Amino acid sequence: MSSIPVLDTRPPDGLTPGSVAANKLAKRLKRLTGQAVTDYGMIRDGERIMVCLSGGKDSYTMLEMLLYLQSVAPVTFSITAVNLDQKQPGFPEHVLPEYLDGLGVDYRILERDTYSVVTEKVPSGATMCGLCSRLRRGILYSHAREHGFTRIALGHHRDDIVETMFLNMFHGARMAAMPPKLRSDDGDNVVIRPLAYCSERDIDKYARLQQYPIIPCNLCGSQDNLQRQNIKGMLADWEAQDPGRTERIFRSMTRVAPSQMPDRDLFDFAALD
Template identity: 65%
Template sequence: MSDIQYRELLPETRLGETADDSADQTPDPKLKTRLNKLQKRLRREMGRAIEDFNMIEEGDRVMVCLSGGKDSYTLLDILLNLQKSAPVSFELVAVNLDQKQPGFPEHILPEYLASVGVPFHIVERDTYSIVKSVVPEGKTTCGLCSRLRRGTLYGFADEIGANKIALGHHRDDILETFFLNMFYGGKLKSMPPKLVSDDGKNMVIRPLAYSREKDIAAYAGLKGFPIIPCNLCGSQENLQRQVIKEMLQGWDRSHPGRIETMFRSLQNVVPSHLADTGLFDFAGLQLGFPHGIVNGGAAGAQSGQGAIRRRVNGSTYCRSDGRDP
């Protein structure tokens, strides 16, 4: 990675020591109450996602990717909050990729990260020029830009010894990706809360997988995070994703609860009631056996008739009754 430069900044204070209490930042009592409720909700949802998918374990070094948007700020903030009372010990290292977009305010993230007391790196790579030289004028650059960004961050995680890479994708992103793949790609596929890269070298986690975008936006606003716009490159917004986003937002307004139900469906897949012959042995079904399955074994597990077993390791990030620890 010789074409990459980075600045490492290690604050003198310990991790999380200088982070301001959210209650001190919002003097209005009503706003303070709203902020506290949102923080508890986001913390509870993140704790549940971490436990359900075993995202963070003892001794992990987690690289938190910070773009300067509401999602990544919230991701880091809640992770820092959880770290203080988590049942396991883990490190957090914030990383921002400076892609050399014209007008990018280089001072904002270093100042913010130093103020909250988290070790961080600023990785510098001019992917902006690469994208502009390859993508025709007027076409969206998001696809190529994200691939270059992902490759750079994956490589940097290896350099700093991070065994987990935390991204700020939330529940709405996951659902939008599901419908994008179904409508335009012909696949039932989405963003998994936990993923190992194709080469097997990096593990990506999405601790905000259970959280709603509108909650994150409200929390970011109340916290006053110094948001950096994502359109500095002048690229057109991904129009297909925007159409899906508007569709989901319309359903959320007209049919409250539908979004929650759709997300639950991603966690309750029944392969025997779909049509993927590679996922379920339809050819082997026979009369005279429950559900047509001759041998219970693996085929029975694939049928989706049994409940999905969750991994339980004796450690919880949130109480079983849903309340914060």
């Protein structure tokens, strides 16, 4: 059996398990996750949560944060980790079952060969993320509906939300992002993003500190010049020039003033005398 892959085993910024800095990082992630869950009413008593586990740093961290909340929250809810094995060549099928067995977490592995569909349908050199994500979303949403899950938890974090807003602005001419909680287009599922207040920087540090068995994506993750990567680079440059800018952008998205935006659907300017 091949060894469990870990993308980066270096201690993050000198953090070591049990150190004061490591404990502060863990407490910050737990606090921000709990705050987001509370602010957006993500979890009620009796919820059955399907945690989408990709094998990346974000979903591992989300699972751990939700397990922590499950142990301290005043409400009771169940957690089932669900991974979609898309049959990418070389995918280490043993990694997630071994990890989840070690945690004692209820889980399901769904096997669907979406890899062949994507590589067949998408022209060489074109971005595969769009079709891949639609197929993955459809399979996961159907599984949640068929098995009675009341919440679908996704590992998107604060930076993902900000990046999505700029993607939509620059390439779709609209201001839209990823809400921390939404009803899916099919109307049957409620999606939650418990890490909505957490920064990617903190999640990356925590994942390396915890030595999660990261499974890299060899499909979309191997493609260069993706628009999201361009946006990510832009935000990283801004953050280097002006630390805290990404956080301020995110906070501005939670404090929208409709009358100060030129959207006639948000504010009735014609009736203003």
